[in-house]
Amino acid sequence: MTAVTQTGRPHTTVLLAEAVEALVTQPDGVYVDGTFGRGGHSRALLAALSPQGRVIAFDRDPEAIAAAATIADPRFSICHASFAQMADELAARGVGQVDGVLLDLGVSSPQIDTPERGFSFRFDAPLDMRMDTTRGETAADFLARADERLLAQVIRDYGEERFALPIAKAIVARRQSGDALRTTGELSALVARAVKTREPGQDPATRTFQALRICVNAELEALEQGLNAALALLAPGARLVVISFHSLEDRIVKTFIARESRDEFDRRAPMAPPRPLRLKALARIKPDYREVAANPRARSAVMRVAERTEVPA
Template structure:
């Protein structure tokens, strides 16, 4: 079994946000390296229960070993977290005290070159979090239209050179398929003007992020998961979500605001006619971010933001 080393971000802040207690019931929608799961189980001892989701079988196998001491208190679910409501219901694991999400790709997925998530390794263009699905990054790069590629790069990667990158990809794939991470990274670099790539992160970073999001339908899955997670929470239960880029954070922020919103009648109405009442309250008005010390120790935590909501 491959190693699955992952530094958990905002560990104490996130676990404490869902108020772990003895006998509580919790769902970790992003098992990953099991850091949050382990702390949740520890802080809800001796009888707290956990349902843990992950699309990645290697993460689940690693977690089974790491969490052996908590056998009988944790169930593992190999599924996309968009199915949280159905999977929790099937296991009679509803009316839970807390749900948490740690979004993005786990460090091992970046660091295992053969997964194809990173431009740092020469590997097949894959990027599937769940290897049971058929769509890969190579399929998108080689089959999608120039206009659709440009849209993906701009919308999901906020790449301002999305059009010239898409144009060069289409021109190159007419000669031969583009099937490796290094070839794609070189194409992206060639399509971006030299002055724009002299500083900042690797020029392919935004394109690789966009492809990963598209391959795994991450934003669509997140929207569904937030609704499902709120559905399985009991009144007084809390949901905590860590995001790593603006697209995710915007979805979480707007979903939480909508749940916490009361009357939506025009301000000149003398009395409320909509009947809309808040379904939740915002625990964090502004997102919690990592301390300077955590960022220094784990640079990947730099863009993390934690938002928390409580069901009424």
Template sequence: MFEQVMEGLRVLEDGTYLDGTFGRGGHARGVLERLGSGGRLLLMDKDPEAIAEAGRAFGADARVAIRRGSFADMGAWDLARQGLDGVLLDLGVSSPQLDVAERGFSFGKDGPLDMRMDPDSGESAAQWLARADEREIADVLWTYGEERMSRRIARAIVARRRERPLTRTAELAELVASVVPRGRGDIHPATRTFQAIRIHVNRELEDLERGLGAAHDALRPGGRLAVISFHSLEDRIVKRFIAARAKAPPGNRRLPEATGFVPTLRPVGGARKADEAEVAANPRARSAVLRVAERLPSAREARA
């Protein structure tokens, strides 16, 4: 959704922008092409391979600063606290991560059952599956994957690990497929299970909520927030975050009327999706949803 993102960010020549999910730099290149010599681009990513690519591609550009870490922690970066004219968050797993079997994200490629976006932090999917009890596994599959067969899959995982631990992506995919009937179409029975475990291991929804708050606080009035989501759980969080800061909560006759609400975000258009040409070229884009919001002055900023 390159063109939609560039339109949404509305890049200013001398502005300061943060790409919180560098990936392999497609959007970052677009921002840099629109920046003048006085502009700044801050790049973040959890993935050390993405950060290495950022250094190779843009490390020599004086306008660029690079920091390894989660966008949830952008508020700890002095450069971000100085004020931003735009923040981009392209959520979920990147294509390079999916395509490399050793990262353990794909049920279509056999590799170590890892799934960590930052392989140097936290426990892997295999480690979590080895210690979590049946109820916890089922709750994660239901909450983050909306998997209707969550309890059946959890029972199968716990029964299997009594014999030997699950350490490979192909092992988990085959186990799930053995207990979940294949539905219509070409969607693999393990799709929701892999999504749920990945989200849990990487604390993706918690990071998203923290990151949205940090971006809101870092944006200057007039700055733009652009977020690309790939499933309903992410998009729901983004939609509610923007709505809560764009309009006063509905009244309740049992409670005193809320007064003094000052909106701090303005939605820019509605939810946008990839067009047919992009989906044909990149089938992964079919589930992408872009939401854009513009930062408004707070009550204090308006008085200043």
């Protein structure tokens, strides 16, 4: 399913058919689309459900919430909130269990391709990077207050950038000169000077921009919270489908599914029965060569599928 971004570039939903096929086991069920974006997955889910089915979507981005208003289907509703808050939001709507949760992680094409959002070094624009532009600290605000140690830690841990310390030193030196970083172009140029070698085909600012985006939006913390919330909401036999786009996200998802897919013993009570497994890992799926050729942004995608096991009486 393809939409058009503000810059005229097409936005294509990654692993659309595979995600819907993996998720929907009960056409009459209630399903959560944790990252509405521009609605590709939500629309496909509605098409796969019966008249009794229901899709409840979540998104932090006000522009995504506005885009959701174009769906005139009584089976659909959306919450302006992070999927990390899905348990509370669904409880407020009287929903205690769902038949599937879909999380399509990372930044969407419309966010990348809208210059003023500040996600991309392809445009010179204010350093914002917030998923929710109505609240929170911008990337520029973070760069203006974080000390060298914190900057290096964020860039190293979230960007997996080996030149994190030289970049952090350069940011602090510029700030101390009275010329704080305010735009994506300024940051990109600073990183290019601080990074000594470049990976073939990759802009030297790629990892730093990823790190700041993850930090500003607390993406990894939200993912941990969202996975736990989804597990608590899934009915027996319901599916969890997560699409990630970089190794940090996928590692969290993989570890979570692995942990919940095995019996766990309480070391403090060695004679007690183990806590039974709560998930069963079903699949790991990557886009095929045709999808990657048609949509290069799909090349790093990994989709993991797990099923909620029966809850012991």
